[in-house]
Amino acid sequence: MASIVLCIEDNDLNMLVMKHVVKRLHDVVLREAVNAEKGLDIALNEDVDLVIMDIQLPGMNGYEALQRLKEHEKTSHIPVIALSSFAEKVDIERGLKAGFTEYVTKPIRVGHFLQIVERLLMNTGEVMIDQEQ
Numbered sequence: 001m002a003s004i005v006l007c008i009e010d011n012d013l014n015m016l017v018m019k020h021v022v023k024r025l026h027d028v029v030l031r032e033a034v035n036a037e038k039g040l041d042i043a044l045n046e047d048v049d050l051v052i053m054d055i056q057l058p059g060m061n062g063y064e065a066l067q068r069l070k071e072h073e074k075t076s077h078i079p080v081i082a083l084s085s086f087a088e089k090v091d092i093e094r095g096l097k098a099g100f101t102e103y104v105t106k107p108i109r110v111g112h113f114l115q116i117v118e119r120l121l122m123n124t125g126e127v128m129i130d131q132e133q
């Protein structure tokens with residue numbers, strides 16, 4: 001059964017990078033949301049295994065959306081990776097303290113990011129990086 005990765009990201013280019021990243025993983029389906037409201041709707045209605053959350057979003061931001069996920073029994077256990085251009089040590093500490101499983105700063109390093117995604121999905125099933133791409 002495929003793992004579902006939900007990416008909540010309002011920037012087209014960053015979303016494209018995520019598509020590229022997820023394509024390299026076997027049996028992983030990417031669900032896309034351009035804002036937190038749509039992302040929460042998907043998380044509550046589908047069996048999402050991992051969330052990749054942009055912090056700066058129109059309307060509800062990534063921190064608020066994380067709190068919403070934590071409040072629901074269906075979604076509270078889902079690992080959430082924060083994606084942010086705020087790269088100061090205090091930003092990273094704040095993110096981890098808020099409950100993000102990982103805090104990744106933009107621009108992302110694809111290889112490094114893939115490793116994080118792969119590791120977090122390991123708990124939900126067998127995921128292997130496709131070495132041929």
Ligand code: MN
Pocket residue numbers: 009010011054055056057
């Ligand atoms: Mn953004």
